[in-house]
Amino acid sequence: QSVLTQPPSVSGAPGQRVTISCTGSSSNIGAGYDVHWYQQLPGTAPKLLIYDNNNRPSGVPDRFSGSKSGTSASLAITGLQAEDEADYYCQSSDSSLSGWVFGGGTKLTVL
Amino acid sequence: EVQMVESGGGLVQPGGSLRLSCAASGFTFSSYEMNWVRQAPGKGLEWVSYISSSGSTIYYADSVKGRFTISRDNAKNSLYLQMNSLRAEDTAVYYCARTYNWDHDAFDIWGQGTMVTVSS
Numbered sequence: 001q002s003v004l005t006q007p008p009s010v011s012g013a014p015g016q017r018v019t020i021s022c023t024g025s026s027s028n029i030g031a032g033y034d035v036h037w038y039q040q041l042p043g044t045a046p047k048l049l050i051y052d053n054n055n056r057p058s059g060v061p062d063r064f065s066g067s068k069s070g071t072s073a074s075l076a077i078t079g080l081q082a083e084d085e086a087d088y089y090c091q092s093s094d095s096s097l098s099g100w101v102f103g104g105g106t107k108l109t110v111l
Numbered sequence: 112e113v114q115m116v117e118s119g120g121g122l123v124q125p126g127g128s129l130r131l132s133c134a135a136s137g138f139t140f141s142s143y144e145m146n147w148v149r150q151a152p153g154k155g156l157e158w159v160s161y162i163s164s165s166g167s168t169i170y171y172a173d174s175v176k177g178r179f180t181i182s183r184d185n186a187k188n189s190l191y192l193q194m195n196s197l198r199a200e201d202t203a204v205y206y207c208a209r210t211y212n213w214d215h216d217a218f219d220i221w222g223q224g225t226m227v228t229v230s231s
Contacts, residue, residue: 002155034215034216034217036216036217036218038156038218040156044223045206045221045222045223045224046148046156046206046208046218046221047221048211048217048218048219051211051215051217051219052215052217057219089155089156091156091158091217091218093216097172097173098170099158099161099170099171099172100146100158100161100216101158102155102156102157102158103155104155105155105156
């Protein structure tokens, strides 16, 4: 059971928009800690996709965006492409655990 | 090129020990906070441990506290994870990950990972 809750899977057709939610609590997202998102392609290491809720590192397409409100955060992907098929993880800090926590991960399938 | 390469994984019996290493290059290693993150087969990511740039501040996940020890050698641009009293549930790919900077705690650079299998 992960501290941050994500849907196990989402899917969408090419060109569509999908969102992935990440629900936390008052000790992590709700406490004001930033949320980060990672993309993990099959058989590879995770890659930073969004940092500090809504910032994209250099090289990440603007099709990817993040938002945060209250105890939850969301990752949105527009103009879905076949290469976006991957696992996506949210991450935040947690004051009760004195460390960092990840969501359980969401598998994105491009139909 | 900024990169990190883990090594030291392998097969170990329950109760055994293993030392993982992470060699960093392409950036000023001594200026960055570092982490270990693991991923059990078919499972999600789990943060394991953190160490500050100087090594003076260290944190562990409850699941490894008292059994694992993180350390670094800034002169050798290397990060380590000493793992003792290993259990079957420690079986995972172990990644070293760099903290973006002092103001942003995202993990911006990851190694390729090293597999640790705990089994008799």
